[in-house]
Amino acid sequence: MENEVTVGIVGAGNVACHLVRGLQKAGVKIALVYSRTIANAQKLAACSANTIATGSLDFTAAPPADVYLMAVPDQVLPQLAEQAIFPTQSIVAHTSGTQPLEVLSLPRAGGSFGVFYPLQTFSKEKEVDWQKVPLCLEASSPEAEQKLWFLAQKLSQQVVAMPGEKRRQLHLAAVFACNFTNHLLGVAQEVLKAADLPLNLLEPLVQETVSKAFEHPPFAVQTGPAQRGDVSTIQAHLQLLNALPQYQDLYQTLTDSIQTTAGLDPFSGE
Amino acid sequence: MENEVTVGIVGAGNVACHLVRGLQKAGVKIALVYSRTIANAQKLAACSANTIATGSLDFTAAPPADVYLMAVPDQVLPQLAEQAIFPTQSIVAHTSGTQPLEVLSLPRAGGSFGVFYPLQTFSKEKEVDWQKVPLCLEASSPEAEQKLWFLAQKLSQQVVAMPGEKRRQLHLAAVFACNFTNHLLGVAQEVLKAADLPLNLLEPLVQETVSKAFEHPPFAVQTGPAQRGDVSTIQAHLQLLNALPQYQDLYQTLTDSIQTTAGLDPFSGE
Structure with missing residues (x-):
């Protein structure tokens, strides 16, 4: 397993915002932040060095990431996943507690995908201690799970593999x-x-x-x-x-x- | 105001038990512990030096206290208050969140009475930090309130005078x-x-x-x-x-x- 993992953040809401801060603090490189509203992406990207902001869902045209975390509302997740074009070798994971892993299987046909669910309530005003946030993982392959696990452990001391039904x-x-x-x-x-x-x-x-x-x-x-x-x-x-x-x-x-x-x-x- | 106040504890349940420990820690003298079941009174009295256990509701026959705290279930409070005989000069206060002050007015006709309500959940297993427990006081006279306040401040940093309706x-x-x-x-x-x-x-x-x-x-x-x-x-x-x-x-x-x-x-x- 390599020692570095580069992340792309899809979304600029509360979860995305806390993910950027947490990953940044953990020394993880964030390649890009996507938001439909480019100004929001820019604001969030500015928190982290060498991170670009993008309003385009064609991620093959941007600096590549190993893992894309889709931190978007449940309601828009399926559609957004379908529209996005991710680099073939990357892993795409959503952060939802309720959406099944399979919501990413068609959009990622032939690629790797997973779930990266942080069990916490996030609000703009309040810093979160990521070390104590349970991270529940699920993945389409053992390799993808291993990579998500590697990333998760940089953020939190409590990482759990968890199938969708239990999640x-x-x-x-x-x-x-x-x-x-x-x-x-x-x-x-x-x-x-x-x-x-x-x-x-x-x-x-x-x-x-x-x-x-x-x-x-x-x-x-x-x-x-x-x-x-x-x-x-x-x-x-x-x-x-x-x-x-x-x-x-x-x-x-x-x-x-x-x-x-x-x-x-x-x-x-x- | 004198610098000492002696307390009698009526009851041997969770609240009584935590009161004894808290008062003892605060250096308040506990004259006696009453319980219908004398063994329970003895067990609790043993926590504190020079405290006697009694199964009798005639408190004029026991070492006198300045303040009697009735830490008993709401259901038995009225009857117990009626049966008990307290020294004339003492103050009798109950610890209930719902019982009115007036439940003690007839039994204490001519005497002083009050409410000493600790806003906390007490269980056998768990020590309570009394300094942080809000104590809500009500009394039949300013003098009685002053004495309850004096006692309450030895236990807690958060003492509040509160009429029955607000309580x-x-x-x-x-x-x-x-x-x-x-x-x-x-x-x-x-x-x-x-x-x-x-x-x-x-x-x-x-x-x-x-x-x-x-x-x-x-x-x-x-x-x-x-x-x-x-x-x-x-x-x-x-x-x-x-x-x-x-x-x-x-x-x-x-x-x-x-x-x-x-x-x-x-x-x-x-």
Whole structure:
């Protein structure tokens, strides 16, 4: 295996942006950044030395890369992959948690392709510690996997080979643990706002909840009114939520789900 | 104000247990620990020097304390408060997020009483950093509040005076941010288990989600299929959940709630 790998980044959104910063920090050469909007590509390419920006999907006309990472929204990935022309010897990998590996098989007929899925939530404002981001890999051949693995290890300490079916289940778990959790934290802040209470009051509680969840099975350490079947507190909470009625159904559904999990009958009124 | 305050602990559950450890560490004298089950009181009293264990609710017959903290379940608090006989000059405070201050007004007719609510989730297995636990206080008189404040500041850096109505709203917010979040983390782990994937894979993602939620309004940084109206991924997730059908309703309700919050119509199929 060679000691160098050159990367091309397709996309200029949050994931692309963090990939460029992470790869740059890891000393990986970035040949080019593509964006439909050339100004975005230029802005991102400027973060890294000797990286060109391009608005053309014919990558055979640009400085070649060994691996092209397609960090674009799921919805546009299939079409973009079909339109792009990559150098024959390169590997093309997408970064999606849900799109199958095979979405690249037709566009890359005869070539190598793979998946390079970083399990993290990326936002413009916040630096990411790539060393701790699990990278889930899948590839069309052992050689392609080996090369993606080589690249991934430069970024992260946690690299995992993962077939598509498991990756989709992981993505589902991530929706519960990240997207849904974030929504609940938003609702909690709405409740605090309505009560004119400082939002950071909950921070130690949430930190403790999360750190406990990775030390003990969460269902085993579940607490609160739903878990102990405390009907009068549940009723009082639903009544308080008359001020934010759009969250009453959510409260009830979560309460029912906790009680079902605990083996309590949510409809017995006990 | 004097420089010493002696505490009596009523109860021997998780909160009582952590209170004893925290007060002991803060150098506060603990006169006694009460539990209906005297063996539990003895076990807890043994953690602290010169602390006696008692199974009797006549506290006038025991070494006196300035403040009695009733760390008992909500359901038994009113009855226990009525049965107990406290020294006339003492302050009696409960530690509940939902019970009103007034639950102590009849039992303490003519005496002082208050609320000493620690906003944290306590479990046997895990040490708590009391310095970071918000303590929410309420009292029947300014003098009683002053004494509770004096005690609270020995434990924590974050002491807040808070009327009952706000405390109840804070408790509701905590149910969303802690109890409900814990349940979602449990569901995420079930999904991982079903896929035979390691549970700690999600830890960096969850840590990032939480740390982001206290830097930016969670609704403003919401991501995921619900937020972007990605119907095909939502459908795929609901189908994956055929293996864990008890969580399909939860997935749908949370998805709808995110879409309503985002101003998307959850029923338009867009």
